[in-house]
Amino acid sequence: MSDERIRAYYAARAAEYDGVYRKPERQADLRAIERWLPSKCVAANVLEIACGTGYWTQFMAPVALRVTALDAAQEMLSIARGRVADRNVEFRIGDAYDLPRHADFDLAFAGFWFSHVPNARQREFVSGLNAALRPGARVVLLDNRYVEGSSTPIAERDDDGNAYQARTLRDGSTHRVLKNFPTEDELGSLLDGLGERAVYTRWEYYWAFEYLTR
Numbered sequence: 001m002s003d004e005r006i007r008a009y010y011a012a013r014a015a016e017y018d019g020v021y022r023k024p025e026r027q028a029d030l031r032a033i034e035r036w037l038p039s040k041c042v043a044a045n046v047l048e049i050a051c052g053t054g055y056w057t058q059f060m061a062p063v064a065l066r067v068t069a070l071d072a073a074q075e076m077l078s079i080a081r082g083r084v085a086d087r088n089v090e091f092r093i094g095d096a097y098d099l100p101r102h103a104d105f106d107l108a109f110a111g112f113w114f115s116h117v118p119n120a121r122q123r124e125f126v127s128g129l130n131a132a133l134r135p136g137a138r139v140v141l142l143d144n145r146y147v148e149g150s151s152t153p154i155a156e157r158d159d160d161g162n163a164y165q166a167r168t169l170r171d172g173s174t175h176r177v178l179k180n181f182p183t184e185d186e187l188g189s190l191l192d193g194l195g196e197r198a199v200y201t202r203w204e205y206y207w208a209f210e211y212l213t214r
Helices: 003-022 024-040 074-083 119-131 184-189
Strands: 045-049 066-071 089-093 105-111 133-144 154-157 163-168 174-178 195-202 206-213
Touching (some): 003 174, 024 133, 184 206
Parallel strands (some): 045 066, 045 105
16 A cells, blocks of 8 residues: 555545544553553653644643644645644654654654555664654554454455555445554564663553664
C-alpha cells in the first residue's frame, strides 16, 4: 500500500476511526495504557507521529512540556484539534518518512503507525525518527497485537512478508491495508546501531516498545 493510498484511506476513515477504541473486549487494556502513557511524557518535549484523531494526544498533553503532533491527513487533524485544545499542543500536517532533523524533541510517540510501515522501510523510519530527536531521547511505539476474534483477519501476505487486511468503511468502500504484527524479537533486531535499553510491554490486545536513541 503506497504512502498516498494509506493517507487517502485514513482521510476517508477519519469520521469513524474512534470506533476502534470502543471495542468492549479492549476496554481494560485501554484504561491501563491511558494511565501508563502519561508517565513517559512528564515535562517532555514530545513529537507525536501519526496522531490521528488526537486520542492519545489528550493523555500526553496535560503532563508534557510541549506536544508537536503530526499526521498526513487533514481530516484527522481537524478532529484532533477539536478534541485537544491545550495551549502546549501544536497539530501539523507531516510525513512520517520526512521528519525535521536535529530538533530538540526528547520523546517521540507513534501510536498504531509502526504496523503500517513496510518491513523493507522499518529501519529507514527508525533512523529518520531518531534524527529528529536529541541523543538519549526516548522513543515509544504502541500498536496492536493480533488476537483472533478481535483483530481484522489477515487477508494476504506479499513476498516481503508484509501482512494485509481487507477493511470496509461505512460508505461501503473496501481497502487493502498493510498491517504488520511484529514480534518482540523482530522489534529488538531493528535497534542494531540505532538504539539501546529496549523495553517491551505486552497487554492482551496491544504492545509497546521503548528504547533510547544513541
